[in-house]
Structures are given as structure tokens and as C-alpha cells.
Amino acid sequence: xxxxxxxxxxxxxxxxxxxxxxxxxxxxxxxxxxxxxxxxxxxxxxxxxxxxxxxxxxxxxxxxxxxxxxxxxxxxxxxxxxxxxxxxxxxxxxxxxxxxxxxxxxxxxxxxxxxxxxxxxxxxxxxxxxxxxxxxxxxxxxxxxxxxxxxxxxxxxxxxxxxxxxxxxxxxxxxxxxxxxxxxxxxxxxxxxxxxxxxxxxxxxxxxxxxxxxxxxxxxxxxxxxxxxxxxxxxxxxxxxxxxxxxxxxxxxxxxxxxxxxxxxxxxxxxxxxxxxxxxxxxxxxxxxxxxxxxxxxxxxxxxxxxxxxxxxxxxxxxxxxxxxxxxxxxxxxxxxxxxxxxxxxxxxxxxxxxxxxxxxxxxxxxxxxxxxxxxxxxxxxxxxxxxxxxxxxxxxxxxxxxxx
Ligand code: NIG
Ligand code: FE
Numbered sequence: 001x002x003x004x005x006x007x008x009x010x011x012x013x014x015x016x017x018x019x020x021x022x023x024x025x026x027x028x029x030x031x032x033x034x035x036x037x038x039x040x041x042x043x044x045x046x047x048x049x050x051x052x053x054x055x056x057x058x059x060x061x062x063x064x065x066x067x068x069x070x071x072x073x074x075x076x077x078x079x080x081x082x083x084x085x086x087x088x089x090x091x092x093x094x095x096x097x098x099x100x101x102x103x104x105x106x107x108x109x110x111x112x113x114x115x116x117x118x119x120x121x122x123x124x125x126x127x128x129x130x131x132x133x134x135x136x137x138x139x140x141x142x143x144x145x146x147x148x149x150x151x152x153x154x155x156x157x158x159x160x161x162x163x164x165x166x167x168x169x170x171x172x173x174x175x176x177x178x179x180x181x182x183x184x185x186x187x188x189x190x191x192x193x194x195x196x197x198x199x200x201x202x203x204x205x206x207x208x209x210x211x212x213x214x215x216x217x218x219x220x221x222x223x224x225x226x227x228x229x230x231x232x233x234x235x236x237x238x239x240x241x242x243x244x245x246x247x248x249x250x251x252x253x254x255x256x257x258x259x260x261x262x263x264x265x266x267x268x269x270x271x272x273x274x275x276x277x278x279x280x281x282x283x284x285x286x287x288x289x290x291x292x293x294x295x296x297x298x299x300x301x302x303x304x305x306x307x308x309x310x311x312x313x314x315x316x317x318x319x320x321x322x323x324x325x326x327x328x329x330x331x332x333x334x335x336x337x338x339x340x341x342x343x344x345x346x347x348x349x350x351x352x353x354x355x356x357x358x359x360x361x362x363x364x365x366x367x368x369x370x371x372x373x374x375x376x377x378x379x380x381x382x383x384x385x386x387x388x389x390x391x392x393x394x395x396x397x398x399x400x401x402x403x404x405x
Pocket of ligand 2: 069070237312314
């Protein structure tokens with residue numbers, strides 16, 4: 001079945017033109033894929049469609065990609081937010097056994113169905129804004145069975161909702177209380193779980209939190225060695241609160257991405273550029289922790305490091321459920337241009353997940369796209385608290401209109 005979508009204003013995010021702009025464009029969708037993308041009048045005569053859909057000049061972009069989330073967890077951290085407002089720091093709360101560990105307890109207590117219900121509700125918020133691919137990390141279970149439970153919930157989101165899910169194992173997120181004072185033993189344990197997670201089809205990539213309140217560079221290196229020997233790509237929470245040299249370490253392992261990066265050094269930037277590691281910027285966490293040191297965007301830009309953008313949705317540092325809001329925050333807080341921000345949630349978001357089949361509107365790629373009540377995508381970087389997504393297509397199939405406002 002081939003359907004031709006005509007009379008759209010296309011921001012393809014592909015090719016040389018700014019935004020990959022096509023003023024009067026058309027998309028030919030064949031099954032799950034885009035068979036042809038271009039100017040309306042340039043449609044080759046030989047490309048017959050079974051059906052035509054008139055888009056009436058509406059703006060069309062690729063489906064959005066949220067390449068860094070922690071969507072599966074129990075409870076919330078609203079009380080911790082109040083503590084921080086009274087002066088406690090994120091690190092101090094974590095050291096006192098709160099923070100990630102309090103979410104750990106709530107997640108362990110939650111059933112698979114409860115976790116699915118809460119994570120699916122969050123995923124629907126992202127879907128409403130035209131998101132068609134979501135990365136979901138584990139990291140709030142921290143035993144083999146609990147991590148499998150959370151990764152299984154991530155997989156179930158991908159099966160039951162019209163969205164692609166990439167599941168990342170982040171067992172190296174925090175030290176579980178059972179391993180107090182024995183962090184190297186915990187690293188041994190999580191390395192031992194990996195082949196079984198992989199054999200169960202639960203994991204697409206491996207991540208770690210390399211930080212003074214997380215895992216050391218030496219421990220991260222052990223985890224990365226194990227992951228890469230299994231053929232699993234790696235990513236890293238790097239340089240969020242301090243410079244641990246994590247980004248350069250990740251680059252040495254050919255990491256898909258290094259994420260956060262507020263404290264990234266010039267050495268880290270150069271290593272990422274040489275390795276082609278994507279910088280995933282997370283303005284929601286920067287904002288919510290009231291950080292004052294933004295990531296070195298100008299240095300990343302000059303070095304040609306691709307920049308992606310994500311919600312980092314999690315209960316502790318970024319309870320954000322709007323990727324559109326991140327477009328605005330990346331521009332206002334990090335001084336990205338609107339086009340850079342959009343590349344961050346499309347083409348570079350795909351690259352941060354190692355996915356070459358999406359993130360742009362081009363022949364041969366997945367037919368994941370969104371239709372907007374807007375003249376130009378820069379408007380979504382400009383406004384905030386507003387969702388003009390009206391329709392979206394996932395693998396060539398229109399998602400229920402009720403999912404959109
Ligand atoms: O990406 N930095 C570590 N992980 C999360 C925070 C997790 C939490 O506080 O629950 C992040 O910011
Ligand atoms: Fe994160």
C-alpha cells in the first residue's frame with residue numbers, strides 16, 4: 001500500500017539546505033517506509049500511489065526522538081524537591097541515602113503492572129508531542145531480577161504503544177544498599193547479569209553514572225569492557241556534577257553518546273569529536289538542579305561534535321515530560337539555535353541511539369513523522385507550554401488522533 005501525502009511544508013532535517021526545507025513538498029509512504037520525499041511537482045511520474053492525502057500546506061517534521069529517559073520507576077521525589085528548596089544539595093541528599101536510593105525502594109515495591117501503568121502514562125505525554133522513538137534506561141532496580149523487571153516494562157511499552165523503544169541497561173546508576181562499602185563487588189555482579197539480559201533480548205545498550213556519587217572511571221571502564229565484548233554499544237552519564245574524564249573514556253570505547261557534560265573539558269570535547277560520540281544535552285536536569293555551569297556548547301560546535309537533546313525524564317533531576325520544552329530550554333539556557341535544537345531531537349537523537357533508519361525525512365527511512373499547527377519549526381523552540389502537534393505517523397500508520405491535543 002502506497003500513500004502519497006501532498007502539499008506539506010517539509011522540514012526534512014536532511015540535505016544541505018537549512019532545516020532540509022521543502023516549501024511545497026510530498027511524502028510517498030510505502031508500508032513502514034518513506035519511498036520518496038521531495039517537492040510536490042518533482043514526483044516522478046512512474047511512482048504511482050494507491051491513495052492520496054491532502055495536507056493543505058501543513059508543516060511536517062520527522063517524528064521526534066527522546067534519546068535519554070529513565071521512564072520506568074516507582075513513586076516520585078516531590079518531598080526531596082522541597083528539601084532542596086530548603087537548601088539541601090542533590091549530592092547531600094544522595095549521600096544521606098535519599099535520592100536515587102529512595103526511588104530504588106519505591107521501584108522494588110512496585111509490581112510490573114504498576115510500573116507499566118505509570119511509565120505508559122508518561123510515554124503518552126511524549127507521544128502527544130510527536131515523539132516516535134524513546135530510549136528508556138533501567139537503573140532503579142539494581143538486582144538482577146529487579147533490573148529485568150524494569151527492562152521488561154520498557155520492552156512492553158514498545159509492544160503496546162505506537163512508539164519505538166530502545167532499552168538501555170543502567171545497573172551502574174547507584175550502589176544498592178546490599179553492596180554498601182563493596183562497590184567493586186557490585187560492578188562484578190552487574191557485569192555478570194549482562195549476558196543474561198542480552199540473551200533475554202532486554203538490552204540494546206549499556207550506560208553508567210560516572211561520578212563521585214556514582215561509579216569511578218576504573219569501574220566504568222570494566223563495565224564498558226564487558227559490554228563491548230558482548231557487542232553492546234555503550235553510553236555514559238558523564239561530567240554532570242564534576243569532571244571525571246568520563247567523556248574521553250566513553251570516546252575510547254567508541255560510545256554512541258556521552259550525556260549531560262556540564263563539566264566537560266577541552267580534552268573531552270576533542271576525544272568525542274575524534275570518536276564521533278554524540279553529546280546529549282539535558283537542559284531539564286540543568287534547570288531543575290539550578291546548575292550554573294552550562295555544557296561547553298561553543299566548543300562542541302567548533303569541534304563538530306553532533307549535539308542531541310533529550311528530556312532525561314527521571315524523578316530526581318528532571319521530572320519533565322515535554323521534549324518540546326527542552327527545545328526552548330536548550331535555546332534559552334544553552335544558546336543552541338532553534339535548528340540545532342531540532343537536530344538534537346531528530347537526526348542527532350537517532351545517532352545517539354545508533355539508529356540510521358530515522359530522524360530525517362528521506363527515502364528509505366522509517367515513515368515516522370509529525371504534522372504541526374505551525375508555520376515553521378522554530379516556533380516550537382520559541383513557545384513553551386504549548387503543543388501544536390496535530391497528527392503523527394509511526395511506521396507509516398497514523399496514530400490515534402486522540403493521542404494529540
Ligand atoms: O540523569 N545522574 C544520574 N541519573 C539521573 C538522575 C537520577 C535520579 O536522581 O533519580 C540523571 O540526572
Ligand atoms: Fe539520565
